[in-house]
Amino acid sequence: MDFLGGPGAASVLSLADSRFPGGGHVHSGGLEEAAARGFVRDVDDLASFLSGRLRTAGELAAVFAAAAAHGALRRRGRAFWAELDAELDARTPSPAQRAASRAQGAGTARAGRVAWPSPVLDDLLAAAPRPHHPVVVGTLVGLAGGGPAHAALVTAYLAVSGPAGAAVRLLGLDPFAVNAVLARLAPATERVAAEAARHAGTAPADLPAPGSPALDLFAESHIRIHRQEVRLFAS
Numbered sequence: 537m538d539f540l541g542g543p544g545a546a547s548v549l550s551l552a553d554s555r556f557p558g559g560g561h562v563h564s565g566g567l568e569e570a571a572a573r574g575f576v577r578d579v580d581d582l583a584s585f586l587s588g589r590l591r592t593a594g595e596l597a598a599v600f601a602a603a604a605a606h607g608a609l610r611r612r613g614r615a616f617w618a619e620l621d622a623e624l625d626a627r628t629p630s631p632a633q634r635a636a637s638r639a640q641g642a643g644t645a646r647a648g649r650v651a652w653p654s655p656v657l658d659d660l661l662a663a664a665p666r667p668h669h670p671v672v673v674g675t676l677v678g679l680a681g682g683g684p685a686h687a688a689l690v691t692a693y694l695a696v697s698g699p700a701g702a703a704v705r706l707l708g709l710d711p712f713a714v715n716a717v718l719a720r721l722a723p724a725t726e727r728v729a730a731e732a733a734r735h736a737g738t739a740p741a742d743l744p745a746p747g748s749p750a751l752d753l754f755a756e757s758h759i760r761i762h763r764q765e766v767r768l769f770a771s
Contacts, residue, residue, distance in 0.1 A: 608678025
């Protein structure tokens with residue numbers, strides 16, 4: 537996958553930057569709950585968690601980001617965006633997961649509207665005022681000049697890099713060792729993104745629906761506990 541080639545590559549890279557002001561820093565992708573329950577205690581546990589997350593929630597996000605980039609490049613209208621967002625909603629059974637995705641999506645859309653103003657983004661937000669995060673990311677990648685493969689890779693990477701950063705903050709893990717985990721995951725991340733990009737032109741209702749029941753349960757547990765005691769992350 538020639539991620540660095542083509543127009544708009546630098547703009548696309550900014551979406552994968554942890555400093556992009558989309559609100560991702562307040563979400564752990566289920567890592568906080570997994571750590572609280574003792575499932576993730578060290579770097580080896582983190583590697584297993586991230587690998588599983590990449591192949592479930594990460595793959596789902598990459599598929600929808602690729603479809604959104606495809607739609608943005610073709611200047612699709614509000615009906616398409618409403619359907620795409622609704623189909624991702626249907627594939628996200630946990631209300632807490634849906635809320636977290638929409639919170640990140642809203643934050644990313646605010647930042648994206650300043651950086652890449654476009655009637656396409658306006659149509660997306662008219663159809664879904666708080667769109668799911670992968671849909672927004674894919675749309676912005678398309679507006680920035682990237683394609684479905686770029687959108688899938690950015691989103692797959694975010695699916696593991698966000699929880700990895702949270703692990704350093706929550707567990708005090710060696711950041712060099714955590715970065716090494718991400719480096720070892722790079723080939724798998726590229727494979728997930730490449731497969732997701734192949735579905736970019738598929739009708740929203742027919743897009744794949746990989747499930748992550750453990751992450752759904754973690755999300756529901758986290759939100760219940762978060763109402764009773766302070767947690768570092770919103771999800």
